[in-house]
Amino acid sequence: MGFKFCLGHPWEFMGIAKAMLETGILPDFIVVDGKEGGTGAAPVEFTDHIGVPLREGLLFVHNTLVGLNLRDKIKLGASGKIVSAFDIASVLAIGADWANSARGFMFAIGCIQSQSCHTNKCPTGVATQDPLRQRALVVPDKAQRVFNFHRNTLHALAEMLAAAGLEHPSQLSAKHLVRRMSATEIKLFSQLHVFLKPGELLTGEVNGEFYSRMWQMARADSFEPHETAAA
Template sequence: MQARKIGAVAATAVAALAARDLLQKRHALLRNFPVVGHARYLLETIGPELRQYIVTSNEEERPFSRDQRSWIYASAKEENNYFGFGTEVDVEHVQGHAYLKQRTFADALPDLHDPQAALPSAKVLGGPRGRAGAFRPTSVVNVSAMSFGSLSGAAITALNKGAAQAGSMHNTGEGGLSPYHRSGGDLVLQLGTAYFGCRNEDGSFNLSKLKDVVAGAPVKAIEIKLSQGAKPGLGGMLPGAKVTQEIADIRGIPVGKDCASPSRHTAFWDVDSMLDFVELLATETGLPVGVKSAVGEQGFWQELATLMARRDRGVDFVTVDGGEGGTGAAPRMFADSVALPFRMGFSRVYGTFAELGLTDELTFIGSGKLGLPENAAVAFALGADMINVAREAMLSIGCIQAQKCHTDKCPTGIATQNPWLARGLDPASKADRAANYLRTLRKELLKVSSAVGVAHPGLITPADVEMLNGDYEARPLAEVYGYQAGWGELSTQLAKEITALMTEG
């Protein structure tokens, strides 16, 4: 009898816990996996102790270490994101580790007490080419391209609302502009090789449809995707089973039929025709137009810079994606071994334009694990004007790095179209976390800028960073990446403008 009573009490407690998990909206994992989901949080709590004896250190996990994930989680929740008792990095022996050199004195410093951590771009996007829709982005940290289809509608909604709260922009990804992107955030519309949302029945580009899309949404710029870090130079196939009525309506494709994304564009076939296409889009929409690409052979970039040196045509921005592999599902070979890592790729692209004196005439955007302050600071030192965050933004809304993005079985409802899993993600609460993370990253960049003695991260230069090169030796960043004097720096006029903007009042 006593055992039955205990069993009944236990069953009631479990049922009550299950009901609570199903009704709460704070944790998507618990909504999708009531009761048993608590085991994950228990293991996470004792994770440091387990790893200390039988697994790995806090710095060894990939693609994001536990320390990196913990910093993002704490930032998103507005919790204490400091670390105590010193670094776990072997600071004298980690090859390639970057060190920023703080200054004792400074002429102008940013305001570190602004609760919104406003951090506008040092450049006016589209300004040098006189685009009608040229503007100064209000945030140097923005949400990178992740399509509806690869991410759930709930995740897209959360990211878009979070971007709106933080004053950041949100890139639609190549899957088209969905209703979930219309949650308040300013957009960068991405055009991939399949031209989803603005295509004809045969898959060719349709300018009229593009203009309709732009006119009906808060699109601030257009990005032509040439390739991405996850699978550069590779097309894709969306199986017919995944082409629901909703996906079909958004992308402009038939329901239930396989849809191939070509590996190359059909609206242009070389750099010269690509620039004609860029100018056509800019003229017809008035918006700044740029390209996104991972970096492989250099001939493309050299020809682009050479043609832009004539100053009659040109892109307004270049988004350089690291070849380390990101959110997109990809063959292991492509994630591991195709295209250059971000720092190598970006420095080569930047240097190609710097050699021709063009770096002030376009905005450089970096992407590839730059949502961590130390990586972002190095990107700015190399000449980036803004950064895009993808996986870090996913982590901020609850991603646990389960690495199931390609299986449609994401346990937190982010990278899936499974209705049961997606329902676990509450867009309203996760939007707040995304906004908190974006603001916190900007604050961290302001702190780093202040330590270096400048008013804006765009004023951090290669001279402010050294890279560890073996035991007890470091090399200047400029030397590591072959930068010449003045590369990675804003012009005097741009430096004065952004310093005044950051220190006025």
């Protein structure tokens, strides 16, 4: 059993994590979704303004579980505009155990992003129950396209790993991701972001004021923050 969510206020997930510690009840997995994910049926207010982007949310959840010595007990998935092999590698490098991809397969099956998923009038027959519109979806043809996309994406991921001198996706880490800061400077993700050590939140010796403050604000019995810590 597990759950999927898009991170909102950071202390809210830490509240869930505190409840895990108090009750001893752990999910088998958590899938972190990014605000950039979703379907054409999603209101523009949600897609543009609500939730935390995938990589920020994933890193926070990963760090929280590491800081509580829970990371080895809970698997982490990631989803949200994951299409290419690099997209997959980039989330594996910052904490995900696997990646969920919907968008790429939607494109392979014929989606043109008409944003009419909820109207039953999908012009390509992908998201409709209308028999007439469904005729646009030729299953044998689209099945082969989906197979080709899946096979070639995994092949590209394998080539990327080999180019980096790695044998398995689990060997990816933040030091394999690089961000250009300026025309003359680049930095590794491991230099740009805080990565908590195992048990760090439990000891109270937290590397980073942000994580320390969010942990103090979190409550196991409510999503409301501790007001004294928030102040």
